[in-house]
Each structure stands twice: as C-alpha cells, then as structure tokens.
Amino acid sequence: ETGVTQTPRHLVMGMTNKxxxxxxxxxxxxxxxxxxxxxxxxxxxxxxxxxxxxTENNSVPSRxxxxxxxxxxxxxxxxxxxxxxxxxxxxxxxPNGGGQETQYFGPGTRLLVL
Amino acid sequence: xQNIDQxxxxxxxxxxxxxxxxxxxxxxxxxxxxxxxxxxxxPTFLSYNVLDGLEEKGxxxxxxxxxxxxxxxxxKELQMKDSASYLxxxxxxxxxxxxxxxxxxxxxx
Numbered sequence: 168e169t170g171v172t173q174t175p176r177h178l179v180m181g182m183t184n185k186x187x188x189x190x191x192x193x194x195x196x197x198x199x200x201x202x203x204x205x206x207x208x209x210x211x212x213x214x215x216x217x218x219x220x221x222t223e224n225n226s227v228p229s230r231x232x233x234x235x236x237x238x239x240x241x242x243x244x245x246x247x248x249x250x251x252x253x254x255x256x257x258x259x260x261x262p263n264g265g266g267q268e269t270q271y272f273g274p275g276t277r278l279l280v281l
Numbered sequence: 282x283q284n285i286d287q288x289x290x291x292x293x294x295x296x297x298x299x300x301x302x303x304x305x306x307x308x309x310x311x312x313x314x315x316x317x318x319x320x321x322x323x324p325t326f327l328s329y330n331v332l333d334g335l336e337e338k339g340x341x342x343x344x345x346x347x348x349x350x351x352x353x354x355x356x357k358e359l360q361m362k363d364s365a366s367y368l369x370x371x372x373x374x375x376x377x378x379x380x381x382x383x384x385x386x387x388x389x390x
Binding site for chain 1 (some may be wrong): 336378
C-alpha cells in the first residue's frame with residue numbers, strides 16, 4: 168500500500184468526451200505530480216503542484232487541465248483528447264517538492280482514447 | 282541534451298545475479314534514483330545514491346560512479362517476484378528528475 172490512490176484505474180474515452188482523473192495521497196505530503204508513461208519511453212513530467220500552487224507545466228497541451236484543491240487531492244481534467252494521448256497516467260507525491268526527495272506513486276490510470 | 286540510457290530488456294534465471302546498468306549525460310548531478318515497477322503497478326523506491334560507491338540493501342545493491350556517469354543495480358538470489366521494470370532517474374543541476382525508459386527484467390525458472 169503506497170498511500171497514493173488513483174481513480175479510475177482504467178478509462179476508455181472518445182475524442183469528444185470530457186473526463187477527470189483523480190489522485191489522493193494520505194502521506195501528509197505537500198507536493199503532487201502528474202506523469203505520463205508510454206511504453207518504452209521515459210516518464211514524462213506533466214505538472215507539479217507544491218503547497219497547492221502549480222510550479223511546473225512542461226509544455227502540456229491545453230486539453231489537459233490540472234486542478235489541486237488542497238495538498239491531498241489532485242485532478243487531471245481531460246477534453247478533446249487525441250489517440251496519441253493513450254498512456255498510463257501516474258500521480259506521485261513527495262514531502263516538499265525537492266528534487267532529491269523520494270516520490271511516492273499511485274498505481275496509475277490506464278487511458279485509452281478511441 | 283540530457284539523456285539516460287538503460288537496456289530495454291534483460292533475462293535472468295531464478296537464483297542467479299543480474300546487473301542492470303544506467304549511464305547518464307545530464308546538466309549537473311545531484312543524485313540518482315532506482316525505482317521498481319511491477320506490471321500494472323506503481324513505481325516504488327529502491328535506492329538513492331549521491332556519493333560514489335556501493336550501497337547494499339538486502340538482496341539489492343546500487344553502485345554509482347559520478348566521474349563515469351554510470352550506475353548499476355545489482356540483484357542477487359533472484360526470485361520470480363523480481364520480474365519487473367527498473368527505472369533509473371537522475372537529479373540534474375536544477376533539481377529536476379530526468380528519467381530513463383526503464384529496463385524490463387524477466388526472471389525464468
């Protein structure tokens with residue numbers, strides 16, 4: 168049990184749908200992250216929130232919209248996605264957002280865009 | 282550019298020893314992580330090296346040479362449950378994590 172949960176675990180959506188991914192951490196951490204993981208590719212950092220403020224947006228298309236209402240919850244709102252957005256979306260948290268901190272990951276949401 | 286190289290896939294036998302290499306070219310260095318990720322599961326922390334040398338943790342050890350831009354993860358007495366992907370990640374000069382693509386380790390009986 169990692170202390171980071173993600174829902175849903177699997178999601179299939181059409182290109183015109185709107186859906187949201189949810190992440191919750193029970194570790195008392197102040198930093199939360201969204202990553203995209205595609206087969207045989209390095210993890211791609213999408214967004215970072217530190218103390219509820221967005222501190223990183225790695226040129227992510229606007230069809231991905233993050234929301235962090237508090238330090239324990241993180242959402243990724245999806246709309247008008249493309250088939251190439253199909254991937255595993257991982258949420259992670261760390262104590263204070265420092266690069267040398269261990270990150271604790273959730274199990275991910277496997278997304279398929281048709 | 283920044284780059285992390287790991288073998289894509291390795292196969293080893295139960296009970297044996299395997300070494301997974303990671304070489305990096307990054308703008309600065311502030312540490313190197315190894316994570317384990319079983320299929321369909323979350324990556325979990327294995328080790329963190331910031332100084333040269335070998336750090337041992339049970340059946341797993343991690344080695345770092347900063348001058349060579351090189352690390353390896355050594356797994357001893359392999360068990361079937363060690364079948365997983367192993368991710369190498371380097372903390373660069375801006376304290377950003379640079380990830381490798383991971384090495385899929387297959388353990389055969």
